[in-house]
Amino acid sequence: MARKDSGEKKKQRLDKGSIKKLRGIFRFMMPYKGVFTLGLISLFFSSTILLALPKLIGVLMDTAQGKVTIPWLPDLKSVGLALMAVLLFQSIFSFLRVYFFAKVNENAIADIRKALYQKFMSLPMSFYDKNRSGELFSRITSDVSVLQDTFSTTLAELFRQIATLVFGVSILFYENPKLSSIMILSFPILIIFAIIFGKFIRKLSKSTQDELANANIVVEETIQSIGTVKTFANEDFEIKRYSSNLSKVVDIALKSATYKGTFISFIIFVLMGGILGVLWYGTYMVSVDEISIGSLTTFVLYTMFIGGSLAGLGDIYGTLQKAVGATDRVEEILAANSEHEIDKETIPKLEGKISFNNVKFSYPTRKEVEVLKGVNLEIEKGEKVALVGKSGGGKSTIAHLLQRFYDIDSGELLIDGKSSQDYNLIGFRKHVGVVPQEVLLFGGSIQENIAYGNPEASEAEIIEAARKANALDFIRSFPEGMETLVGERGVKLSGGQRQRIAIARAILKDPAILILDEATSALDIESEKLVQDALEKLMEGRTSLIIAHRLSTIRNAHKIAVLEEGKIAEIGNHNDLISETDGAYAKLIQMQEY
Numbered sequence: 001m002a003r004k005d006s007g008e009k010k011k012q013r014l015d016k017g018s019i020k021k022l023r024g025i026f027r028f029m030m031p032y033k034g035v036f037t038l039g040l041i042s043l044f045f046s047s048t049i050l051l052a053l054p055k056l057i058g059v060l061m062d063t064a065q066g067k068v069t070i071p072w073l074p075d076l077k078s079v080g081l082a083l084m085a086v087l088l089f090q091s092i093f094s095f096l097r098v099y100f101f102a103k104v105n106e107n108a109i110a111d112i113r114k115a116l117y118q119k120f121m122s123l124p125m126s127f128y129d130k131n132r133s134g135e136l137f138s139r140i141t142s143d144v145s146v147l148q149d150t151f152s153t154t155l156a157e158l159f160r161q162i163a164t165l166v167f168g169v170s171i172l173f174y175e176n177p178k179l180s181s182i183m184i185l186s187f188p189i190l191i192i193f194a195i196i197f198g199k200f201i202r203k204l205s206k207s208t209q210d211e212l213a214n215a216n217i218v219v220e221e222t223i224q225s226i227g228t229v230k231t232f233a234n235e236d237f238e239i240k241r242y243s244s245n246l247s248k249v250v251d252i253a254l255k256s257a258t259y260k261g262t263f264i265s266f267i268i269f270v271l272m273g274g275i276l277g278v279l280w281y282g283t284y285m286v287s288v289d290e291i292s293i294g295s296l297t298t299f300v301l302y303t304m305f306i307g308g309s310l311a312g313l314g315d316i317y318g319t320l321q322k323a324v325g326a327t328d329r330v331e332e333i334l335a336a337n338s339e340h341e342i343d344k345e346t347i348p349k350l351e352g353k354i355s356f357n358n359v360k361f362s363y364p365t366r367k368e369v370e371v372l373k374g375v376n377l378e379i380e381k382g383e384k385v386a387l388v389g390k391s392g393g394g395k396s397t398i399a400h401l402l403q404r405f406y407d408i409d410s411g412e413l414l415i416d417g418k419s420s421q422d423y424n425l426i427g428f429r430k431h432v433g434v435v436p437q438e439v440l441l442f443g444g445s446i447q448e449n450i451a452y453g454n455p456e457a458s459e460a461e462i463i464e465a466a467r468k469a470n471a472l473d474f475i476r477s478f479p480e481g482m483e484t485l486v487g488e489r490g491v492k493l494s495g496g497q498r499q500r501i502a503i504a505r506a507i508l509k510d511p512a513i514l515i516l517d518e519a520t521s522a523l524d525i526e527s528e529k530l531v532q533d534a535l536e537k538l539m540e541g542r543t544s545l546i547i548a549h550r551l552s553t554i555r556n557a558h559k560i561a562v563l564e565e566g567k568i569a570e571i572g573n574h575n576d577l578i579s580e581t582d583g584a585y586a587k588l589i590q591m592q593e594y
């Protein structure tokens with residue numbers, strides 16, 4: 001049951017290719033490049049101004065001992081003022097840096113989210129067959145959040161640390177080449193160690209993430225199907241399953257923590273060792289009067305700055321790797337083929353004549369199973385056709401094709417004599433209405449839910465649609481009427497009530513072609529009658545394809561099409577078909593499928 005998917009949420013190596021990908025996502029920052037440049041300038045100043053601090057502190061110490069190292073800072077007071085000025089400027093530039101970067105960042109991230117959402121809306125059904133919704137959801141939430149971190153802190157930090165390193169090391173060598181060489185000696189050890197250990201730790205943290213993802217899947221699935229868990233009284237089983245997954249997470253995380261701890265303490269050891277070494281040798285130099293105490297202080301402070309930057313770069317490397325992974329996943333969606341461009345092009349009203357000519361089809365996710373093996377079906381304008389057949393025979397598939405959720409593999413699907421593919425997709429779908437078996441309402445008001453059929457409808461039209469759908473009485477029986485909230489935090493509507501809302505939606509949409517997927521579960525006689533009556537009104541003057549589950553519906557249809565073995569085996573009215581005792585329809589009725 002538990003599927004392993006988030007294992008893909010790996011960090012990626014930073015090589016040429018991945019950096020190129022990362023650069024690609026920066027196109028979203030391009031519209032804000034002016035502000036970004038201002039941010040970079042502020043960053044440059046805030047980092048470099050800060051580098052004056054160690055120097056000034058050294059000067060302060062020397063001045064206290066009566067030595068004047070900078071002629072224009074002759075006494076303690078002036079050095080103190082200079083220190084204050086440095087702090088002040090650095091604070092101003094830090095504020096500007098944070099503000100400018102946030103402006104770029106927030107806008108660019110919103111643009112990425114918009115682009116992703118737009119893509120989601122325009123991707124074909126086959127894409128959703130292949131991808132789990134939870135995973136897609138995490139692209140727009142967590143993956144984009146990773147990018148957000150990258151755009152804001154990581155990128156700024158990268159520039160800041162590099163600037164600190166370059167300037168810091170240059171100043172150090174300029175100030176004291178001898179001491180700098182000692183300090184620099186500890187770098188290669190650090191770097192080699194970091195590379196070897198870093199790889200190992202990354203592997204472990206990836207395993208931790210994988211295990212955590214597995215544990216999260218248990219939570220996601222069980223909360224989604226909490227009813228099933230309770231029906232089977234499997235609460236305890238699920239708790240154990242989740243706990244055992246969590247134990248694995250803890251085990252791996254602890255193992256990883258042991259190595260991380262070793263790594264960090266080693267780094268601290270070498271770094272501090274370097275600093276202590278410099279201090280030790282520096283004090284020797286002070287004792288033989290080679291340098292002043294102020295210079296030594298300056299030197300040690302710079303070394304600490306540089307050490308901090310090096311450690312910071314390690315973190316940044318990790319975050320950038322994560323960002324490459326996130327970029328990959330975001331770009332993968334953005335590059336997927338849309339079924340259409342979202343546009344508002346409309347097509348004039350259709351007549352509603354439908355012809356399936358030798359239509360063959362298999363789902364893109366299961367190419368090897370041919371669901372429709374040559375369907376021939378003619379439905380005239382305004383005709384009511386009931387589609388019957390065994391469960392899994394392909395009735396819903398025909399409805400999907402009629403809505404152009406998928407492209408047919410061969411044959412022709414003609415609407416008013418023209419290939420369905422030749423119509424603009426969005427325009428075409430505006431003329432096809434569906435009343436599904438399971439009606440899903442959005443978590444808004446009843447009015448909003450009905451208006452989903454035509455967002456531009458006036459209030460009067462909405463009320464009229466509700467009336468025609470036999471929904472007005474029950475809506476008015478609620479204290480808040482049309483404003484009643486439905487869904488999770490509102491009233492839960494009964495099956496029959498939801499169907500009537502769906503019918504009202506379809507009435508507002510006013511399509512030429514109607515697909516009715518009859519509910520399999522019977523409603524009580526009263527609401528059944530109301531629904532049937534509303535459906536009859538809805539079907540008037542429209543071409544209707546009914547996936548029928550009740551004999552009464554079938555009898556009322558102009559024609560009955562029997563789907564068998566992926567083909568329309570028989571077509572005709574009830575009396576004709578039932579008289580063929582060996583026929584597919586007669587058998588279905590005998591087997592009491594209807």
Ligand SMILES: Nc1ncnc2c1ncn2[C@@H]1O[C@H](COP(=O)(O)OP(=O)(O)OP(=O)(O)O)[C@@H](O)[C@H]1O
Nearest residue numbers: 129363365366371390391392393394395396397398
């Ligand atoms: N999205 C999909 N991807 C892959 N296969 C699918 C998909 N939807 C349906 N199928 C398969 O296509 C076949 C026909 O399914 P379809 O839902 O059209 O049958 P049906 O006649 O409507 O069944 P029922 O009366 O039980 O609703 C089934 O074997 C089903 O497993």
